[in-house]
Amino acid sequence: MEQWVRPEAAVTASLTRRPVSKWKKRLPFFIAYGVLGITTMPIILMYIWLLLSSFAKQMKYGFIPVSFTLENWKFLWTNVEHGGTTLPSIWTATWNSFLFSITLTMLEVLIGVMAGYALSRIEFPGRQMLMKTTLILHAFPSVALLIAVYYILNFLGLFDTLFGVLLVKTALQIPMTAWIVKGFFDNVPWDVEWAGLIDGCSRLKVWLTIVLPMIKPGIAAVSIFSFLSGWSEFLLLYMFIVSDDNITLASYLQKLISDPNLVDYGLLSAVSLFYMLPVILFFIFTQKSLMEVSAGGGKGV
Amino acid sequence: MKIELKNLCKSFNKKTNAIDRMNLTVEDGEFVALLGPSGCGKSTTMLMIAGIYKPDSGEIRFDGQLVNDWEPKDRNIGMVFQSYALYPHMTVLENIAFPLKQQKVPKKERMERAKQAAEMVRLGHVLDRKPDELSGGQQQRVALARAIVKKPKVLLLDEPMSNLDARLKIEMREELSRLHKELGITTILVTHDQEEAMMLADRIAVMKDGKIIQYGTPMDLYHRPSDFFVAQFIGTPPMNVFRGKLIGNHLHFLNQSAELNNEQWNTAQGELDVYVGIRPHEVKLGKGGDIRAKGIVQMIEPVGHAQIIRVNIGDEQLRLFAEPTAAIEYESEITVSFHLSSLHLFDVRTGKSLRKEIMKESQTEEMVG
Numbered sequence: 001m002e003q004w005v006r007p008e009a010a011v012t013a014s015l016t017r018r019p020v021s022k023w024k025k026r027l028p029f030f031i032a033y034g035v036l037g038i039t040t041m042p043i044i045l046m047y048i049w050l051l052l053s054s055f056a057k058q059m060k061y062g063f064i065p066v067s068f069t070l071e072n073w074k075f076l077w078t079n080v081e082h083g084g085t086t087l088p089s090i091w092t093a094t095w096n097s098f099l100f101s102i103t104l105t106m107l108e109v110l111i112g113v114m115a116g117y118a119l120s121r122i123e124f125p126g127r128q129m130l131m132k133t134t135l136i137l138h139a140f141p142s143v144a145l146l147i148a149v150y151y152i153l154n155f156l157g158l159f160d161t162l163f164g165v166l167l168v169k170t171a172l173q174i175p176m177t178a179w180i181v182k183g184f185f186d187n188v189p190w191d192v193e194w195a196g197l198i199d200g201c202s203r204l205k206v207w208l209t210i211v212l213p214m215i216k217p218g219i220a221a222v223s224i225f226s227f228l229s230g231w232s233e234f235l236l237l238y239m240f241i242v243s244d245d246n247i248t249l250a251s252y253l254q255k256l257i258s259d260p261n262l263v264d265y266g267l268l269s270a271v272s273l274f275y276m277l278p279v280i281l282f283f284i285f286t287q288k289s290l291m292e293v294s295a296g297g298g299k300g301v
Numbered sequence: 302m303k304i305e306l307k308n309l310c311k312s313f314n315k316k317t318n319a320i321d322r323m324n325l326t327v328e329d330g331e332f333v334a335l336l337g338p339s340g341c342g343k344s345t346t347m348l349m350i351a352g353i354y355k356p357d358s359g360e361i362r363f364d365g366q367l368v369n370d371w372e373p374k375d376r377n378i379g380m381v382f383q384s385y386a387l388y389p390h391m392t393v394l395e396n397i398a399f400p401l402k403q404q405k406v407p408k409k410e411r412m413e414r415a416k417q418a419a420e421m422v423r424l425g426h427v428l429d430r431k432p433d434e435l436s437g438g439q440q441q442r443v444a445l446a447r448a449i450v451k452k453p454k455v456l457l458l459d460e461p462m463s464n465l466d467a468r469l470k471i472e473m474r475e476e477l478s479r480l481h482k483e484l485g486i487t488t489i490l491v492t493h494d495q496e497e498a499m500m501l502a503d504r505i506a507v508m509k510d511g512k513i514i515q516y517g518t519p520m521d522l523y524h525r526p527s528d529f530f531v532a533q534f535i536g537t538p539p540m541n542v543f544r545g546k547l548i549g550n551h552l553h554f555l556n557q558s559a560e561l562n563n564e565q566w567n568t569a570q571g572e573l574d575v576y577v578g579i580r581p582h583e584v585k586l587g588k589g590g591d592i593r594a595k596g597i598v599q600m601i602e603p604v605g606h607a608q609i610i611r612v613n614i615g616d617e618q619l620r621l622f623a624e625p626t627a628a629i630e631y632e633s634e635i636t637v638s639f640h641l642s643s644l645h646l647f648d649v650r651t652g653k654s655l656r657k658e659i660m661k662e663s664q665t666e667e668m669v670g
Contacts, residue, residue, distance in 0.1 A: 191386035200403030
């Protein structure tokens, strides 16, 4: 009997000790989050400042808001005048940004998925070479290519068009996209493809009805990344687009800070927030797909 | 459907042939197993029959018709893969109905036939689930149902049971056997498990290094192996093997000699190194047989209906079945014996059997082929 009592005694003992051990257990987390919290504080504070200053008439000492106003947000319904010139409508810029990002996403996913499949599955001469060199293409900073790209766009008559910049951006993005997608295709076993062939599909049909659905998480991830990179693209658009009709949000923002003497910080923060909004919404809606990708690089069976 | 492979060759690296001039005939409705160790080319053979791989040379004929260049989808085959290869984004029912969808069978009929196939493998209750919500055995059944739903002319099974646990394996074997009898589809099974092949197949082709070593009924392979490789590969526990010498018609092994019957055995010109094989169940305790030997008991493994006894005779080892009631002690000396007629002799150099009737059989087969 003695032996049977003992474990119970141990349990009660551990129960009484519990509060102490709980705090001890959590201590590492407190330290970790403390350190992380302090180091990220400037960034968090900056976002808060952005929000406050967009709704304030004036900032006392630069960071204490004085009196609430919607003045800074009037760019939403009027064309704002800034530094002596009238800025184009924010909605033109927004529409252009959307157009640019969405077309970029579609082009990139379409080409990237096909290229990724070819790299993953099809044996052709120069495949290894191609795989090695595509990454180098991605490593080129856009800045290094600006002059060459300018000549090409000018020659093709695509200077100052969204479409021209779109082509350039797509070309720069494709290698990385194809690589990411290739990884997902690599995870699809040959057996499944073969099963599809035997069950009566052509190779193309197997690809469309079986393989593509299996790499859905990968396609989602690539779409999200390319949309975000299109939305935040600045350099190419700034360099190759001059007319106000084709302006995008990033360039619009740039106009506000182009002259350091005339920066309206209230307006700037309001437009910045407006620029960020779609990204935040996008993240909220696509978070699940993104998490799935980081968790396992695609769902296996 | 009758399947014929003639002088089939396939190579992946241009140096060695994965499949080397292979000949095989599978009769209509027959269940044939391709048996061999991993890497012997059995899966490659199957994928060529399926049309996934194209042979480098040789012919594949279905009912006499050359199908070398037919696409897999035109061959009317069903296949179960080792990994099951289910479509993870479809439900069980959709998976099973998929081949019918490709044949453009109307939806109502398609669903009905898919359900029928699911019933046949006892999957009626999980039709709405996704493959990753199923157990290994259930996934296997889905794969099987998908393979048979379009009533194919040929059913190919690529190691379908290697991912199942022992009990499920036995269940699935029975299931496969029953399905084959019910549907009468010509079936080819690829496996490395000789027991599975023996239990299921009408005929077994034992393969090694891209070649068929012997093709015959399970009983043939067991009782009259034509090659040392086949003898070793088939049977659990494996055949006992001793080194021996054949001088004329005198066989020397286990420190004794015996005279062989010239009518039964090919005798040697001069001296020949041989493997002497004897199945464990042919060896008996006591002095009942022609050849007797004394040995020390090394191990006793009870398997219920018998005990497997391992005996050391000099440097050689021997396994035999003993009655479960026989009182045998470790390290004790026992006498075992067996009949000369139950021996198997193989030439060490070529691996070929020295038994005469087998020589004849394989010769006639060659002439016919």
